[in-house]
Amino acid sequence: MNIIFTAVFIASMIALLICAPQDLLPALMSGTENSVKMAVTLFTVYAVWMGLSKLCERSGISKGVAKALSPIARKLFKTDNFIATENLAMNLSCNLLGLGGAATPFAVKAIGELEKDKNSYAQKLLFVINATSIQILPTTVIALRAGAGSAAAADIFLPSLICTAVSTLVAVFLFIAGNKLWR
Secondary structure (H helix, E strand, C coil), X not given: CHHHHHHHHHHHHHHHHHHCHHHHHHHHHHHHHHHHHHHHHHHHHHHHHHHHHHHHHHHCHHHHHHHHHHHHHHHHHCXXXXXXXXXXXXXXXXXXXXXXXXXXXXXXXXXXXXXXXXXXXXXXXXXHHHHHCCCCCCHHHHHHHHXXXXXXXXXXXXXXXXXXXHHHHHHHXXXXXXXXXXX
C-alpha cells in the first residue's frame, strides 16, 4: 500500500510540476500545514479521552462499568474472565464515544486475556464490533470537522448514530448466525 501511495504522490508532483510549476511549493506547504493541524487536533482529542480513561481505571469506575456490563459481556462474548470483561467494557465505551484510537489499547488487553482462555469466539466478535464501531457520540469526527472550520461540526451526529448502530447490529447478527451455522 505504501508503494501505491508513494507512486500516486510522485505522479501528482510530476503532473503539478508540468502543469503549474509555480503552484508546487505552495501546495506542498499548504498540505503540510493542514496535516499538522489535523494531527494536533487528533492528539488533543485523544490526550483528553485517554486521560479520562486512565482516571476511570484508577478510580475504579471502569471496574464498576465492567461489573454492570458483565452479564451482557458474559452472554455476548461467552467469557467469565473479569479482566477481559473490564477491558471489553472500556473498549466498548471508548468506541461508543467515537474514540477508536483510544479504544485500541483496551481491545489489545482484552484479546490478550481472551487468548489465555483460548476464547477465539470472543476475539472474533470483538474484532467484528470494533470494525463496525457503534458510536453514540462521534467525537473524533466532530473534532476534525471543527478543526477544519465547519460551521456545524456536530451535524453528523444523527446520521453517524444511525449508520453505526445498523452496521454493528447487522454485523453482530451475521457473526452469531454464521457461527451457529458453521458449527
